[in-house]
Amino acid sequence: MAAYILRRLLLIIPTLLGIMFLNFTIIQFAPGGPVEQQIAELTGIGSNATDRFTGGGSEASTGSGGEGSSYRGAQGLDPEFVAELEAQFGFVELICEPGYDGPRRVSADECRVNVICEPGYTGEQTASAAECEAVRIPWYSRFGNMVVSYLKFDFGESYFRSISVIDLILEKMPVSVSLGLWTTLIAYMISIPMGVQKAVRDGSSFDTWTSAIVIIGYAIPAFLFAVMLRVFFAGGSFLQIFPLRGLESEQWAGIAFWEKASQLAWWGDYFWHLILPVAAMVIGSFATMTLLTKNSFLDEIRKQYVLTARAKGLSENGVLFGHVFRNAMLIIVAGFPAAFVGVFFTGSLLIETIFSLDGLGLLGFNAIVERDYPVVFGTLYMFSLVGLLLNLVSDLIYVWIDPRIDFESRGG
Secondary structure (H helix, E strand, O other), rough: OOOHHHHHHHOOOOOHHHHHHHHHHHHHHHEEEEEHHHHHHOOOOOHHHHHHOOEEEEEOOOOOOOOOOOOOOOOOOOHHHHHHHHOOOOOOEEEOOOOOOOOEEEEEEHHOOOEEOOOOOOEEEEEEEEHHEEOOOOOHHHHHHHHHHHOOOOEEEEOOOEEEHHHHHHHHHHHHHHHHHHHHHHHHHHHHHHHHHHHHHHOOHHHHEEEEHHHHHHHHHHHHHHHHHHHHEOOOOHHHHHHHHOOOOOOOOOOOHHHOOOOOHHHHHHHHHHHHHHHHHHHOOOHHEEEEOOOOHHHHHHHHHHHHHHHHOHHHHHHHHHHHHHHHHEEEEHHHHHHHHHOOOOOHHHHHHHOOOOHHHHHHHHHHOOOHHHHHHHHHHHHHHHHHHHHHHHHHHHHHHHOOOOOOHOOO
């Protein structure tokens, strides 16, 4: 088992590289980029994100501003200024050549002011921005630098927020953790017992009316149910019972978590804020899981070993939870990583928007719209890593549920 776990952990590395490479390649052909974003803000071109990103792909662009530039709206701008923008976002390097042998690389900030070059002899020379040459960085060099940094969990800094990506992720994490954790927990607590009972009482009135509930839950999208909850219970056209913004009231803002966690009033306020968004997400999660649980248990109950166990005199609960449960739960465990990652990251985007919750789903969406590439790739890296690790955990739970599964012997 230890050898299997080690192989799976080592396999995560090339898998992550493949995911990052594929998405990095797609970005090369995506229209627009941070340079166009800045130019649009400066020139007033484009009233929305769609209008701004109709030019050529930002990372694939070959122009550096001025007349003939491939950046939309850059015509008439100083080419040196556009080159500085490109350098700021890491698309070009600025080479300072102050009139001596051996050019020196400088940053965009240095090039906007006079650059003091010390070529190793007495005296200093001053180079102006006009003496800085923009040299485009190849895409494979940018990707290689990104991989090296990401292996050290250094995701860089957001283009437009002046904060490191890791700090930004940690800042948004509480919302996503709260939504994902409680939604998954409650959905499983509802789905598994209901699915088991529907399988045991298949064809009964209980099975019929619970099936109606499951069908309604499956048919109504989570975001539509969220809108209904907001209209009815959060200050819409009817009642204003539940709060609509954030995870806590303003009175708890700025207080450290470990200080708030010791107070029962904070927990009550915290869950009061979560009731509506979690209810909206649970309604879209429990239906599929309930039907999956029921069908899995029905399939196992009809097998020969169940009849044999009953013939030996075992009680119904002994047969159900001593024999059927482990075999039937394998397919439920198999779907756990995908369900958790979906709820934790992608599934909460619309819910976060509707209930004014600032989490990872909304962060990733806004980063894509703004072409904030460090945030896009940083969140993608974290999501992929968590998903791959959860797949490994899923396989280990297989062994715990069913000891007949032996990955070590399979590897041999």
